[in-house]
Amino acid sequence: xxxxxxxxxxxxxxxxxxxxxxxxxxxxxxxxxxxxxxxxxxxxxxxxxxxxxxxxxxxxxxxxxxxxxxxxxxxxxxxxxxxxxxxxxxxxxxxxxxxxxxxxxxxxxxxxxxxxxxxxxxxxxxxxxxxxxxxxxxxxxxxxxxxxxxxxxxxxxxxxxxxxxxxxxxxxxxxxxxxxxxxxxxxxxxxxxxxxxxxxxxxxxxxxxxxxxxxxxxxxxxxxxxxxxxxxxxxxxxxxxxxxxxxxxxxxxxxx
Numbered sequence: 001x002x003x004x005x006x007x008x009x010x011x012x013x014x015x016x017x018x019x020x021x022x023x024x025x026x027x028x029x030x031x032x033x034x035x036x037x038x039x040x041x042x043x044x045x046x047x048x049x050x051x052x053x054x055x056x057x058x059x060x061x062x063x064x065x066x067x068x069x070x071x072x073x074x075x076x077x078x079x080x081x082x083x084x085x086x087x088x089x090x091x092x093x094x095x096x097x098x099x100x101x102x103x104x105x106x107x108x109x110x111x112x113x114x115x116x117x118x119x120x121x122x123x124x125x126x127x128x129x130x131x132x133x134x135x136x137x138x139x140x141x142x143x144x145x146x147x148x149x150x151x152x153x154x155x156x157x158x159x160x161x162x163x164x165x166x167x168x169x170x171x172x173x174x175x176x177x178x179x180x181x182x183x184x185x186x187x188x189x190x191x192x193x194x195x196x197x198x199x200x201x202x203x204x205x206x207x208x209x210x211x212x213x214x215x216x217x218x219x220x221x222x223x224x225x226x227x228x229x230x231x232x233x234x235x236x237x238x239x240x241x242x243x244x245x246x247x248x249x250x251x252x253x254x255x256x
Contacts, residue, residue, distance in 0.1 A: 003108070007115025011089070012122060021123050024084050028077060028127050035073040036134045039066050062144035068222045070134065071152040075218060078124070078160050079188050085123055086167025087181035089116045090249075094175035109249040113242055117168050124160045128153060148224035155221025158234035159214055163188050165241035172248040188214075191237075 015021040043065040135149045167184040174180050195213025210216045214237075217230040 003111040004114045004118070007112050008118050008122075009115075011116050011119030015085075015119060015123050020085065020088070021126075024081050024123070025127050025130065028081055029130055031077050032070075032074055032131050032134075035077075036066075036070055036131075039069045039073075062138055062142060063148045063224075066138065067135065067144065067149055067152065071156060071218075071222050072215075074128075074131065074156060075159060075192075075215065078127075078156070078163060079185070079192055082120075082124065082160060082163045083167055083181040083184040083188070085120050086164055086171055086184055087177040088171065089120060089168050090171040090245075091175050091177045091180045095177075109246045113168060113172075113245045113249065117164060117242060120164045120168070121161055124164060125157065128156055128160070145224065148222065151221045151224050151226050154226065155218045155230075155234075158221075158231065158238075159218060162191075162214065162234050162237040162241070165238040165245075166191075169241045169245040169248065172245045 043062070046065070132153075135144075138144050139146070163184070166187050167180070170183040170187065171177075171180040173183070191212065191214045193213075193215075195210050195216045201209065211233075214234075217227075217233045220227045220230050
């Protein structure tokens, strides 16, 4: 545990001593803030039209009208930005030659991978924490349901952990950060959109595609429900790619 903490602290210091974390967090907040403003403005327009017409359309509420669309957009934003956090985790060490130096230390591959993963996850948690301002504004001025907001953020945290684990794995395969970032984006995009093909295939194959899709397992979280199967999916995906990363590092050590 102490070795994992040492790697974790080292990586976290690197993130916040360089511009990486600040640039990614700033871009994330600007884009998510724009989406929140646009979605909330559109919701207010619908509310105003319903008041002028004398009736409220069915299903018009803050959770379905603002929170769920916002969380869905954030899931797309992290797909684009998290590779910027993960692409350097191991690839940069390989390029600079410090990976070989790290390999000589009495630090297990599991400890190294865990420390790097947790550092990136902490930065991502800070990113998400900053966006709590948006539901906080809704809670201050209105009275939306709090459960879907809480479960939605839990779902985003688990989804982000899966993306970060993927990025850590692809960063372990190369010493080129660009290649690691592009590969992470491609793999994340695959898991994000694979469910879109479900309407065009048979029922059995559609069910398989849905179970693989990251977005499909996020739906229950955005509705205020934590399904065991959905949480298990994200946890399994995270540990699966972390295990692949450990195996990749072991293979690199063996070859060297």
